[in-house]
Amino acid sequence: MTAHGPNHQPSRSVLSRGSYREALRISEILRKETVGGMLLVAAAVIALIWANSPASDSYFALRDFTIGYEPWHLNLSLGAWAADGLLAVFFFLVGLELKREFVAGDLRDFRKAMVPVAAAVGGVAVPALIYAAINWGDPEAIRGWAIPTATDIAFAVAVLAVIGSHLPSALRIFLLTLAVVDDLLAIAIIAVFYTTDIAPVPLLLFLVPVAIYAFLAQKYRRFFGLNPVAAWLILLPIGIIAWALLHASGIHATIAGVVLGFTIPVLRSKASGGPDAGPGPAEVLEHRVRPVSAGFAVPVFAFFSAGVAVGGTDGLGAAFTDTVTIGIIAALVIGKPLGIVATTWLVTKLTRSQLDPSYKWIDLLGIGLLAGIGFTVSLLVAELSFGLGDPANDHAKVAILAASLLAAALATVVLRIRNRQYRRIEAHERVDADSDGVPDAYQRPDS
Template sequence: MSTHPGRPNRSLFGRGSWPEVRRVGDILRTETVGGVLLLAAAILALAWANSPWGDAYRELGATRLGPAALHLDLSLGQWAADGLLAIFFFVAGLELKREFVAGDLRDPRRAALPVAAAIGGMTVPALIYVGFNAGPDGDLAGWAIPTATDIAFALAVLGVISTHLPAAMRTFLLTLAVVDDLIAILIIALFYTGSLQPIPLVLALLPLALFGYLVRRRVRSWWLLLPLAALTWGLVHASGIHATVAGVLLAFTVPVIRRAEGPGPGLAEHFEHRFRPLSAGIAVPVFAFFAAGVSVGGAGGLGTTLTDPVALGVAVGLVAGKAIGVSGATWLVQRFTRARLAEGLSWWDVVGLALLAGVGFTVSLLIGELAFGSGTERDEHTKIGVLLGSLAAALLATVVLRARNRHYQRVREIEERDTDADGVPDAYEEVPDRQD
């Protein structure tokens, strides 16, 4: 019962509104397909890199394309990391802005849980990594590698194990990933920028400003926007800041609120609808193909890799760090706000989601390359640590979440029941759960 008569109980993992749940469902379906493609690309890369034709895989990734005069004679692997992932970060930026302007994160009470969980899920893995690498044999440059959650990979795991998470848990997972992406963007921009070149950075503001002006005027013409976006990306790349940050900056200029005249979505939603399939279906899987192809028998063998504090810090950070950080932060929010878990959920569900958040891949591999340099021994060890940590987190999450799957199915049946056939489930026609 509520301790305040006349006021609804405050709850963590509240169900939310039907439009928000439906939007989240559409996003997660796209990301799940992308996650399956990502898994397939990673498996193909691993198989090829460890086959008798492994040299051909490495030669393919090292093939250079682009105009040298513009300092864009990059390898295919670099084009995947710097170019294609800019699309991924553009979509992440659109989702970030939408959440802060019109989504759950605009309400401090609803934002408290995913923000705290994301911060906890970043801090504890980083501390674990530092603990493993504080000695003379370690390397602290990779402290941020185990801090990232790969939502596509995590959803692919859910798809494979065929679990039926309730709407509140799915919404929390996506919002956690959105905040996680924001932290990753800040980390890349602040801690993994090389020698900063101020002139290209200042020049990048010109096409960025023009892009922002056009989208504010609701211009959608690709032949105007795409060259400006490419020029912004090229100048940010030349400035020394990682080029994917350009994708976020471009996304932040796009208006979220629906246009005043006539029906239809806002421009941010329109762009997200267009670019999310490209990001999930092409950009991220191609990056995974070039980034995940580590030779397991190389760099001194698997035994040597597993004794490297870098690989150990990454793997343990992803598994134990994420589980402790996310579930611990959730407990602290519950403790200090006196909120309760929503009806039908238990702390086992929180632990399951926290373990699932330990599935890190895309951004973890990217930060590993930025920290140690692509193709170096420590980068190879990082990749193995990310793969092993993500696999262990996925398996542990599978055990916890599958054990609760029958309960989840019953909750989902209640959530999807629509007795009056009006297109809105009955549960969302009632007063939505409050969440602090």
């Protein structure tokens, strides 16, 4: 194809095609997240129906049922166990993904990482500012400023699956990178702004199991070889101890998952055959943990967190006139795409780069709208901001659900408009004329 064809990539372009290996890896991740997204949506729908049915009392009784050992501060409700415990599995996976991206993924290259990272920062800052502007002067409502900053990648890719979008690899990689950096920023926000009283002794003790976990992880092949049962039997109890100590320290326990995820090495050691001799421990654990996270941990959390009694038309009226609700919807549906597109445009101007000719700014708008689907982490931050049982938390849940559905609908319209172009790009990226197993588009920069 000539240099002026639809897939020509200038030397400094945004949304240019990455490596074939990265494209395959991202496609595999998104395929798994699609299933998790479907389960996530199903769990949320069941919770909403149950919470607004004649049997609603049984739903809230189940959510608020407490179990655990009180002397260790672990006598928690099932809803709290899901938020503090099961989501630690999700955040462990986030830790693995973040480290992999920064060590072996596209984020290790500053030039490639600059645009999606900047876009993610804009996609966090602008929604927070919009929410704060709408709720300025209300000291209670302003606590929820971080609710609309997150992107739920599982929900987003489930939308892509439902609408049948042929989103090209460059846009998929951009979307996943946005979500990964969003998660990193959300982790920082939770750790810094949602930690109150810290107990120093449990926090110091937390470092002991983390150090042991890190040592065993660095020697993963030596201690566990190819035996996954050994890894589960040894690493899982150590991880649970670390989680319990961090929970007792006053820092949100899900952060333990991230810290433990960061200790897992990404590349294989030279002694085990070099980095290209096979998957590293991070990739091995990612394959084993992702089904648990996407298939169980996140859907169960969604089930216990999404259930809100809207109270008929009067309840919905009260929710949709609350500035908390208005702020979240405006921030997710308007602020997210605005922050992502505006920041990307600004970076292209400052660096004198341009969009790959295959794409238009409307494609970034579609990705920005998908990023406005904030669900899992947004529900968690809402609970941290207002607490279970607070009317503001219920209104925040209504807003998160409404905004996510609205963002999904708008993204569907935008992406469906461009689906014909996406099909052409997808077909071009599959051509392998020399039959060497790598499509030609990933071998010739001018193709």
